[in-house]
Amino acid sequence: MERYEIETFLTLVEELHFRRTAERLGLAQGRVSQIIKKLERQIGASLFDRTSRRVALTPIGRQLHDGLLPAHQQIQWAVDQARTVARGFAGPIRVGFSAPWSGEAVIQAADLYQGRHPDAEVHIREVQLNDPLGPMRADEIDLQLTEFPIREPDIAVGTVVFAEPRGLMVPARHPFAERPSVSVEDLARATLIPMAGERIPQYWLDAIYPRRTPSGLPIPQGPGAAFWQEAVSLVGAGKGVSPASLKAARYYSHPGVVTVPFHDAPPIEYGLLWPVSRETARVRAFAELIRQTAGAVRPDEASG
Structure with a gap:
């Protein structure tokens, strides 16, 4: 049973009207009839009683509806969640770094991130050590790779990404x-x-x-x-x-x-920071890419 067949059947159960079902699905009314007849042939029984005045579910049609609806709702929920996450990656992410060698790891991660999410924007900037948390607290940066230690109640601290002598x-x-x-x-x-x-x-x-x-x-x-x-x-x-x-x-x-x-x-340890109140799917995904790139290609190797 194809997804379009399931959606047509469930919509007709809600509407109990072929024309309104066709309008909701953007199909011709005759196409709706064809789909339902095909389902009935597959099942081997009538799913709807049709007269010139009304459309009603048959007992077998009701059984099929009760079995399909929860699974269809679960699939639809999963699709909607995936779309929500995808939209979350479409917006810009602002990433800061405090040293050139940590900046290299950020740039490599940005290349990977944009390769996976072509519609995403990545803005990278250097953060001065005389105000290491200022841009983040001013909502100018979503994620930062910087020298540890950092112990602030409003700043989430990730694991150490790398350490340098x-x-x-x-x-x-x-x-x-x-x-x-x-x-x-x-x-x-x-x-x-x-x-x-x-x-x-x-x-x-x-x-x-x-x-x-x-x-x-x-x-x-x-x-x-x-x-x-x-x-x-x-x-x-x-x-x-x-x-x-x-x-x-x-x-x-x-x-x-x-x-x-x-x-x-x-050694001096470098790790990731992000605002506790602004952790998003983008931040989590980009942070993971930084951890991967910093582990796969150390900054000293990248710089020759």
Whole structure:
């Protein structure tokens, strides 16, 4: 039994009128009659009693109706749900990233997303670390790949997507520049240049730009940098040192800056964020693609 036959039968049961059934389905009245006669031949019995004045279900027609209707309603519900989800992917999604190497994973995911949803729009932008959550809270971004930790009641936090080794940017003439590696304890003998911004969570600053070493020694704090390139310039000018992903040396080269790896600092973790109140099918689908692309092609491999 074909779907169009089921729909014709169920509509005629509702209308009990061939002309009105034909109008609802956009068919010729004669076509409705043909479909019903074909069904009756398949069943081997009359489904409707027809007279010049009325159309009524036969007992066998009622039995067929009672058996078909729940299944048809379930199918229709599934189709409607699929359409709803499909419409959800048709709108724009706005994705942010805070570092070029995380931006590469976002761009790869965007290519896959638009390949699967040709009508979808993807808008990508860089988020400055001096206000890492501002664009999201201003409803300018739906999803973001950024440095952890983030612990905010209005922001949902996904799993870690990838982690990068931590290094220390130092002036080229600094004693640390000659070392193969440095320790977190060494920060007590340097001036730290942190990110500056009133909207940066303090726990985030403490994780990336600590104020004390693991043994409790104070770490001198130098001038804050509002933007990443400003931090690189301050280090190059000899104003201090600044922690960073080792990857930063590839993207922000400076003749007066050397990046030395830490041998005892944990890696910097990058993960996904989205507003708790605005989680959608688009956000979930795009987040999964970022996890897949970041796992299949690491940012360091993509950048050569």
